[in-house]
Amino acid sequence: MRKVLSEMLNQHPRLQVVGTARNGEDALKKRATLCPDVITLDVEMPIMDGLETLKYIMDEDPCPVLMVSSTTKVGAENTLLAIEYGAVDFVAKPSGAISLDIKKVEHLIIEKVLQAAKANIRKPTLPTKEVKLHGVERTEVRMQSHKKKVIAIGTSTGGPRALKDVITNLPAQLAAPVLIVQHMPPGFTLSLAKRLNSLSEVNVKEAKDGEILQNGTAYIAPGGYHLTVKKIGSVFAVHTHQDEARRGHRPSVDVMFESLSSFPEVETIAVIMTGMGADGTEGLIKLKRSVPNCYAIAEAEESCTVFGMPRAAVQTKLVDESVHVQLISERILKRF
CATH class of the missing domain: 3.40.50.180 (Methylesterase CheB, C-terminal domain)
Structure with a gap:
């Protein structure tokens, strides 16, 4: 999976894979020296899984993360938790945990990695004042109680x-x-x-x-x-x-x-x-x-x-x- 993903991403002129890691623990060590703009992270990994790794990244030094997920029930549930924890987005593997046919979603992965690099990963906190459209006159629309x-x-x-x-x-x-x-x-x-x-x-x-x-x-x-x-x-x-x-x-x-x-x-x-x-x-x-x-x-x-x-x-x-x-x-x- 790491080899196939790397080859796929490296073919794009705007992307360069600076490193790969066997698990979350390995990824955190390599990240410190390689300083990637985006991390793709498998949900299911040995030693330190994707959720644990993601939590550490978002708590210590946030970075855009794209989750790579299986479509199993547990995989889907964990992926949604990952989005809550701060992952930008996810890509579903076409055929289970080891999807060597991942190239079926090649264009999607490339598009999402490029988008992740520009994403806003700050936690959305309320501003001190509300943001409204300026210079736009609107007639107040009153909803009538009897209407659907x-x-x-x-x-x-x-x-x-x-x-x-x-x-x-x-x-x-x-x-x-x-x-x-x-x-x-x-x-x-x-x-x-x-x-x-x-x-x-x-x-x-x-x-x-x-x-x-x-x-x-x-x-x-x-x-x-x-x-x-x-x-x-x-x-x-x-x-x-x-x-x-x-x-x-x-x-x-x-x-x-x-x-x-x-x-x-x-x-x-x-x-x-x-x-x-x-x-x-x-x-x-x-x-x-x-x-x-x-x-x-x-x-x-x-x-x-x-x-x-x-x-x-x-x-x-x-x-x-x-x-x-x-x-x-x-x-x-x-x-x-």
Whole structure:
């Protein structure tokens, strides 16, 4: 694995592998002299595993870390813990612990290593004053108590940590369902839902096709499936499907937002948080054009791991408010 990964990364003109290590203990010794810009770290290692090594790195001398994970249930759970501990992102091995076919995800690994080098790895602490959009006049949108409401959140790199900040601060009696698109491969979204559910007052689950949307419940798009909404009589239901990926993503934030744009009678809060790329921007434009009572929130740059998706959304001038991740739940509740 070390040999294959090294060869793959060294082929890129902007990347140079300065060293490899057999386990976490070996990695920490070599890091002191080699001073890498990014570390790729296997979750499962002998002597000192990935989680223990990561904790030490983030506590003693933080550095961007990309986790290399197996897709087993335990592997997925440990990977999500690693993101909470401060890892920038992860790559799932295609076929178990020793994946010599890792070249199947070569482009993804290279892209994520390059992105990790630029990532914000500081712990998101609240600023002394709030960050808002300047020079943008907005009419105050009042949500009407009798209308159906939906909260839709889209995120990518750094998303699991950002979702923890938002979802765990929503009350059980929340008067709306929450739809979540987190860019993740199959096998990881279920672990994310279970992890957030164990920490939250709202019910968090992986979305299932056909289930009726319930207030106080957060639905996470399953890896490999788009998450949309359909109307059945007078109620709204989840619709998951495997239509073509959008901008390389399935699930896609654009697809979720566009689905909600079909229901102008539903008051929608659209939230775009940390992530690379621009997923969600096209969908937000359609949502804002079609839904009179749509309020858009973007995560502020200072708390984003990667300020790609929120930046693209802000550039449309359709975002009503740009705030620190730890203020997003408060802003959502203010709309009610």
